[in-house]
Amino acid sequence: MKEQKKKLKLKVSAISQGTVIDHIPSENLFDVISILELDKTPNMITFGANLDSDKLVNKAIIKVSNQFFENDEINKIALIAPHAKLNIIKDYEVVEKKVVEIPDQVVGIVKCFNPKCITNAEPITTSFSVISKSPVALKCKYCEKITNESQMVIK
Template sequence: MENEPRGLLISPIRDGTVIDHISAGAALTVLRMLDITGQTDEELSIATNVTSMTSGHEGKKDIVKVSNRELSKEEVDRIALISPHATINIIRDYIVVEKKGVEIPKFLSGIIRCTNAGCITNDNEPIKSAFEVTEEGLHCLYCDTVITTNPENHII
């Protein structure tokens, strides 16, 4: 392994956001949650199932780099739902000027839709969805539906 070539998998970005330590295989879900598609203007770099050495523990992770865009708090909250160990790095002139972990908020408003088709928030009413984050999942404050978590404790 010591003769194994080392190099950058993804080139650096001048300005924008790097989302690191995304749960392996979740990068495309993160892009969907950020409304980034192949038909939007963002320049993207994506690496999936990259070897990660975190605290001496080897595992896999995804990385997303988005040029010329800094994420809003609501967008970071969405990422926390699918990848609670992700880190957000703000890049300006090729330098990391801010690095922070994501935190799952106690309440979410207008970020995701209720899965109950009969919920008032899905009935063309001018009402934003509202959820309380619990250990069981997301509890809709309007209809009491609970959106459960998958085995890795990520909201689905």
């Protein structure tokens, strides 16, 4: 069983320097890539989806070589990958592990649930204050309506 697990891990090769973002729900992999602007990075990225995990039935992993993220950047993915774990890799070794935290403000990323909100009519970046983190509740800065966890749609 242990050998089998090791083989699974090796499906996406190890990196020498950079960041490994593990335990992403597979269905949100491409949203995470877009939120972190990895579609624009010049650095090498490798990723895998639908991998087995003890915690998630379907997890995805992203490995970004030679790139390290600020906490406020990485916390942007907390809404869609709340259990994501970051591993900072230097000389092939994991030198630090970080978890993501839901920030106090959410800019962009999600849609306002209110169909009449101006952000749904015009190309305006959404902006919310987080009034509850568990379960998530976001208060729109434009219309003041609440979007809760079950109503959250990625913009």
